[in-house]
Amino acid sequence: MGLLEWRKEYVLGIESIDEEHERLFKEVSALARALLNDPKEKTLNSIPAEMASDLLQKIKEHYQHEESWMQEKEFPDYEEHRREHERSLTELTTVLQEQAENRLCGIVLAQVVEKLDRHVLEFDKKLGEYNAYKDKII
Ligand SMILES: [Fe+2]
Numbered sequence: 711m712g713l714l715e716w717r718k719e720y721v722l723g724i725e726s727i728d729e730e731h732e733r734l735f736k737e738v739s740a741l742a743r744a745l746l747n748d749p750k751e752k753t754l755n756s757i758p759a760e761m762a763s764d765l766l767q768k769i770k771e772h773y774q775h776e777e778s779w780m781q782e783k784e785f786p787d788y789e790e791h792r793r794e795h796e797r798s799l800t801e802l803t804t805v806l807q808e809q810a811e812n813r814l815c816g817i818v819l820a821q822v823v824e825k826l827d828r829h830v831l832e833f834d835k836k837l838g839e840y841n842a843y844k845d846k847i848i
């Protein structure tokens with residue numbers, strides 16, 4: 711199974727967050743694939759500014775949504791997760807805006823998918839676990 715595919719492993723069991731994850735993954739993966747496969751776009755070696763800012767905005771909104779959820783549910787590791795969002799946004803901004811290395815757009819977007827994949831599996835999964843646990847004891 712390729713990195714650019716949506717995986718069942720990503721599911722947290724929190725519908726509103728899962729839907730956003732799925733949309734975000736599918737959108738960026740489709741874009742990365744299109745850029746890697748289209749002969750015209752294949753050699754496009756800098757992410758168009760509009761595409762980069764649009765994508766960053768969507769990710770930022772998603773992070774804000776998760777942060778509101780965590781606050782509302784009194785998630786104990788809120789601060790750590792919020793800091794990770796901040797770090798991740800800085801990193802993604804650098805990846806998306808880095809033009810100096812002349813990397814192909816499709817590859818840059820595949821790296822964004824990889825970073826999102828890691829964030830969901832390392833951090834967001836804990837929201838799902840917490841949610842399921844809380845439901846059982848309250
Ligand atoms: Fe997330």
Ligand SMILES: [Fe+2]
Pocket residue numbers: 773776791795829833834
């Ligand atoms: Fe998150």
